[in-house]
Amino acid sequence: MFWDTFGIWIAALLTIGIVSFLYRDNPVYKFCESLFVGISAGYWFVSLYYQNLLPKLFDNLGITKLLGLSQNDGAFQHIFSGHWDGRIWYVLAGILAIMMLLRLVSKIGWISRWPLAVVVGSTAGLYMITYFQSNFLSQLQNTVIPLVAIERIRALPSAGMTADQFFAAYLGNLVLIVGTLTGLVYFYFSKEHKGALGGAAKIGIYFLMITFGASFGYTVMSRMSLLIGRLYFLFGDWLGIVR
Amino acid sequence: MSNGPFGQKLFQALLRIDRRIIFLVIFLALSIPIFLGLRIDITVTQEVRLFYNSVEALSSGSRVLLSFDYDPGSEPELQPMAETGFRHLIKNHIKFIIMGLWPQGPMQANKALTRINEVDEGFLVDNGDTLYFGRDLLVVGPDTIRYGIDFINLGFQAGNELVIQRMGSSIRAAFANDARYGRPIDQFPIMNGLNKLSDFDLVINWSAGYPGTVEWVQFAVDRFHVPCGAGNTAVQAPQVYPYLDTGQLSGLMGGMKGGAEYEQLTGMRAKATMSMVSQTAAHIFVVLFIVIGNLAYFMTRGRKKEGRA
DSSP states (O other), X not given: OHHHHHHHHHHHHHHHHHHGGGTOOOHHHHHHHHHHHHHHHHHHHHXXXXXXXXXXXXXXXXXXXXXXXXXXXXXXXXXXXXXXXXXXXXXXXXHHHHHXXXXXXGGGGGGGHHHHHHHHHHHHHHHHHHHIXXXXXXXXXXXXXXXXXXXXXXXXXXXXXXXXXXHHHHHHHHHHHHHHHHHXXXXXXXSOOOHHHHHHHHHHHHHHHHHHHHHHHHHHHHHHHHHHHHHHIIIIIITOOOO | OOOSHHHHHHHHHXXXXXXXXXXXXXXXXXXXXXXXXOOOOOOOOHHHHHHHHHHHTSOTTOEEEEEEEOOGGGHHXXXXXXXXXXXXXXXXXXXXXXXXXXXXXXXXXXXXXXXXXXXXXXXXXXXTTTBOTTTSOEEOSSSOEEBTTTEEEEEEOXXXXXXXXXXXHOHHHHOSBOTTTOOBGGGSGGGTTOOSGGGSSEEEEEESSSSSHHHIIIIIIHHHOOOEEEEEOTTTHHHHHHHHHTTSSSEEEEHHHHHHHHHHHHTOOOHHHHTHHHHHHHHHHHHHHHHHHHHHHHHHHHHHHHHHO
């Protein structure tokens, strides 16, 4: 109980310390900021060690067993006893990791480019397919939609849609098609934006601006939500004046 | 509107207003409704209704994968969704498997379960000396759920989207042990017959960024054809909206407002609903500031040009 209360007090004081920047830059804010940076760095270092290096590399290879820190056999123990263990391939990952660290040594820092090339190459290969499928083909398919479908207008009474809903849906289709085409025209730079092309590009800019505005609106909403969360913490968990 | 000397002075004063006054106004706009306990009606949008319907469509005993891909920094937006999500699943007798692509994600899941235990009295209780939350959790009340039978926490796994990719062919390759006991997941009845991602009836992703909803859509939905619903921070929501139109997402909740709509649909009004008046008040003031700022800028711009001429 004491430690819960102590933690709440620390969190509350640090929150106020950070928020004090809104008034002006001050030593309390600087202290809180530095504390945050330091704790984050420490947290991520420990987190990466215990969740990546230790279980995936040291445990799998059997290094922790060799050092007497674990009871479980790893790849080295199995292979030395004459049994094949596929986890031995983690050696390659370990070598690549060491090569990456060599960038700290200026004379042989160029070696770090090799593991970097592996990361870039494998990531590009992985994403080439996924982005093509999820962000290109599926989105393109969804843009090929009818502006007006006469047969669906005839079927309106049985479709359970009111005329208003139906036309609102088709207005949405129209906006989507016009927005996509004019947006693409804006990013077409092989011809000067004049005449019809210029007009379409200008409409494209408006669509882009509305998109940025929507994103900005959502960002404002998000930041307000975070502030509300902090206020509930200060007024509720800390001061106990709201439930 | 007057553009005389007084109007000019007023507009110029508005342009020079101390930003701390704006901060103070926003602080008051957010705080006062919290103390007054005001409520407003919330209109439920189609994307949140789709999410709700995708859970309602599941039969009793279905198994849902819950991926908690956020940290305490996004708690005000995503935690209300997660808490309502738990209540919704438990009420509908749906089993759930918790995991996280963010290290703190599964802890947020535990926090949400603890929270609904505190709020919904008797929902989660100890059973004598041996059962307590964090070890041998037993959940009772109108709906009883038991660890390992009705839900399980697989914990965090490093590897980002590659974890999803691996789960596509084998869940055990990605998560050998559970997070609570460190025991092989085969020892828990809930995992019977759950071998790969496509064995789940639904994936629900609470996401604050990378890795998150985009990766779940790209790998789980498009590659392994598992339906996926998502709750996102408001910042991230515009990025994933296109996936909703294409049907790649079966539902979407954006920010605290999405959480409030979900609470409205489930009839479990909680923190997100309580925060909507504060949020609305702050938005009104932000819009007012933008309008006044632009008005003052355009009204004084002409005078400056005249001055220069």
